[in-house]
Amino acid sequence: xxxxxxxEPDALVAxxxxxxxxDFRVLDAAGTPAFxxxxxxxxxxxxxxxxxxxxxxGYRWWGRLLRWRTTFVGTTVSEYALFPRDANADTLPGALRxxxxxxxxxxxxxxxxxxxxxLDDASNHWNQAFADACxxxxxxxxEGQALAYVPIDFANExxxxxxxxxxxxxxxxxxxxxxxxVEVEVVRCGDACFAADALVDQFYALYxxxxxxxxxxxxxxxxxxxxxxxxxxxVNGVIFVYRHEEAMIGWNICFVVDGKLIDKYVGFVYPAxxxxxxxFTSWFHNLAWARERGLTHYVAGWTDPEIKSYLGAKFxxxxxxxxxxxxxxxxxxxxxxxxxxxxxxxxTHEQA
Numbered sequence: 001x002x003x004x005x006x007x008e009p010d011a012l013v014a015x016x017x018x019x020x021x022x023d024f025r026v027l028d029a030a031g032t033p034a035f036x037x038x039x040x041x042x043x044x045x046x047x048x049x050x051x052x053x054x055x056x057x058g059y060r061w062w063g064r065l066l067r068w069r070t071t072f073v074g075t076t077v078s079e080y081a082l083f084p085r086d087a088n089a090d091t092l093p094g095a096l097r098x099x100x101x102x103x104x105x106x107x108x109x110x111x112x113x114x115x116x117x118x119l120d121d122a123s124n125h126w127n128q129a130f131a132d133a134c135x136x137x138x139x140x141x142x143e144g145q146a147l148a149y150v151p152i153d154f155a156n157e158x159x160x161x162x163x164x165x166x167x168x169x170x171x172x173x174x175x176x177x178x179x180x181x182v183e184v185e186v187v188r189c190g191d192a193c194f195a196a197d198a199l200v201d202q203f204y205a206l207y208x209x210x211x212x213x214x215x216x217x218x219x220x221x222x223x224x225x226x227x228x229x230x231x232x233x234x235v236n237g238v239i240f241v242y243r244h245e246e247a248m249i250g251w252n253i254c255f256v257v258d259g260k261l262i263d264k265y266v267g268f269v270y271p272a273x274x275x276x277x278x279x280f281t282s283w284f285h286n287l288a289w290a291r292e293r294g295l296t297h298y299v300a301g302w303t304d305p306e307i308k309s310y311l312g313a314k315f316x317x318x319x320x321x322x323x324x325x326x327x328x329x330x331x332x333x334x335x336x337x338x339x340x341x342x343x344x345x346x347x348t349h350e351q352a
Contacts, residue, residue, distance in 0.1 A: 003033070003082035004123060005113055007299065009257055011234040012264075016077040019225035029073050030095040031084045036104065037219075039070040071100040074110040076219040077264070079118075079147055079299065080318065081111045089129035093137040093321070101323050109134065109321040111144055116316050118149060118260070118297060134321040144318035148300040148308040152291050157284060164312055172280060172311070179281040182249070185241040189253070190233025200227045203251060206267025213270065214303075221265075229253070240285060242278055250278045254286065260297040261290040283311050 002010050013033070020026045020035060027034040073096060074081040083092065093109075100107045112134075113119055113127045135141055154160040161169045193199055204223045211220060229235055235255060242250040249272040253265040263286060268278060283300075290298045300308055305315065 002085075003078075004085050004087070004126065005078075005080035005119060006082055007079050007118060007257060007260065007262055008077060008264075009235050009237075009255055011232055011236075012077055012229065012255060013075060013082065015225060015228050015232075015235070016075045019222055019228055021076060021219035021221055021225075024076075024219065027071065027100070029071070029099045030092060031087065032073055032092075032096070033075050033078075033082050034071060034073045034100065035075070036069060036071050038067055039072075039106070039108075039218075040067050069104055070106045070108060071104045072108050072110050073100070074108075079111065079262070079301070080113050080116070081109055083126075083130070089126050090133045092130060093134040093139060097137050097139070097323060102325060105325050107323040107325075109139070111318045112321060114144075114317045114319050116147075117151075117314075118147075118299065118316065131319055131321065137323075139321035139323045142320045142322060144320045145302045146305050146315040146317055147302055148305060148313040148315055150287060150298040150300065150313055152287070152295055152297060154291070156291075157288065160287065160312065168310060175277040175280045176284060178275075178277045179284075181244055182276055182278070182281055183243045183246075184285060185243065187239045187241055188233065189230055189235050189237030189239065194227075194230040197227075200230060202248065203230065203267060206248070206251060206269060207265065209270055210266055210268055226265075238289075240282065240289075242273075242276075242282065244272060244276060247272075249273050249276065250282070252282050252286070256293075256295070259295050260299055261286060261295050262299045263301055279307065280311070 002013065006013065017026050017033070021037070023037065025036045027036060096107075096109065112131055113124065114131075115124050115128075119127075131141060154163075161172065164172070187193065200223065204226050207221065207226065229237060230239075230253075236257065237253055237255050240252045240254070241248055242252075247269075249269045251267045252263065255262045255264060266282070273279075286298055286300075300313055305313075309315070
């Protein structure tokens with residue numbers, strides 16, 4: 001891998017720079033991937049706080065004051081912040097502050113791993129030293145999102161389900177009955193079928209369905225990005241296409257890297273995907289596919305932690321290091337930071 005903390009194939013990370021999300025500007029900050037984008041400060045706020053703010057009188061007019069042009073160190077195609085492998089953990093934060101800290105009111109080093117079971121000890125020690133150095137340079141450390149993953153340490157589906165409560169087992173088995181009505185086709189990125197623009201258009205339309213129903217909008221991936229990924233065998237991507245009565249009702253793009261199945265992108269047709277419990281079906285299909293190939297982990301991403309916890313996922317937290325150019329705002333952020341750490345519950349959460 002080109003970068004420290006990288007779980008994804010090099011070719012996928014390159015696609016972020018070649019085809020960034022809509023209205024993103026790709027940057028290089030002291031040798032690390034970075035980007036500038038508009039950022040709604042309520043994006044990572046606790047749900048109750050966000051709900052109260054959105055309902056406050058006049059939000060339609062004054063809410064725009066919470067949308068700042070922000071510089072981010074990291075990418076939106078990688079689970080973790082990516083750093084040069086030869087970078088010095090003690091001096092890089094200072095270099096980043098000099099490179100980006102004065103450009104925008106807000107700078108964020110996003111998704112710094114926090115003792116990740118998906119990384120080796122040397123990487124985890126480097127990230128801890130880096131986070132400590134960020135604090136020394138005036139960055140504010142906040143708990144980040146909860147990354148869902150499943151160790152593939154079970155022999156079959158029954159053994160996996162046995163670890164869940166009886167109530168969840170019964171509910172999941174009931175939902176999985178729908179998978180008998182769904183056919184799964186496996187296609188590799190780079191397959192000749194993706195030369196057809198009409199098929200790429202169809203895939204992108206299903207992605208846009210998912211984007212449109214999401215409560216939080218940050219990065220909107222472009223059609224050009226998906227076309228580049230679907231047509232490039234070098235990304236080592238595997239696509240699970242879900243069909244009902246021959247019609248595509250969903251797809252899931254994953255990547256196989258270093259013994260892990262990295263789940264990245266989905267597209268659904270609504271309401272058919274919900275009617276066939278495709279989320280549940282795809283989860284257990286991915287677990288079985290990874291197990292049958294001797295992989296060690298299924299990495300399920302950041303979104304929907306509640307349902308992923310219900311399905312038996314474990315979680316590992318990240319941290320964000322934020323830097324506000326205005327010292328008064330930095331002091332205020334230190335006091336309010338706890339309202340922007342809503343995912344921390346999932347690191348130790350167990351459903352009954």
